[in-house]
Amino acid sequence: MAATxxxxxLQQNGLGFIVDNLKQVRYQLIYYVLLKATINLAAxxxxxxxxxxxEKDPPLYGAVEREHVVDLMDSMVD
Numbered sequence: 001m002a003a004t005x006x007x008x009x010l011q012q013n014g015l016g017f018i019v020d021n022l023k024q025v026r027y028q029l030i031y032y033v034l035l036k037a038t039i040n041l042a043a044x045x046x047x048x049x050x051x052x053x054x055e056k057d058p059p060l061y062g063a064v065e066r067e068h069v070v071d072l073m074d075s076m077v078d
Contacts, residue, residue, distance in 0.1 A: 015043035019050045027064040034072055041077065048073050 009017050018025055018033065030047075051066055 015039055015047055019047055022050055022054055027066060027069050030069050031064045031072060034069070034076065039076070044073055044076060 015037075018030055030051075034044075048070060051070055054066070
């Protein structure tokens with residue numbers, strides 16, 4: 001899914017779209033959306049919990065790993 005399509009889905013369906021489709025969404029795309037979209041703290045918390053509860057991905061899944069996304073979310077709350 002392209003970044004622009006995901007951003008449009010996020011605007012239409014909210015951050016729950018990513019949480020519901022977490023297995024199909026790459027961390028790079030989540031990182032991008034977090035940087036571009038306005039996200040409320042409750043939705044951010046739900047995504048963070050879902051990411052932390054997700055099984056660890058295989059090595060070399062991508063340039064952005066789960067820890068990078070969680071760190072970004074933490075910095076958005078501070």
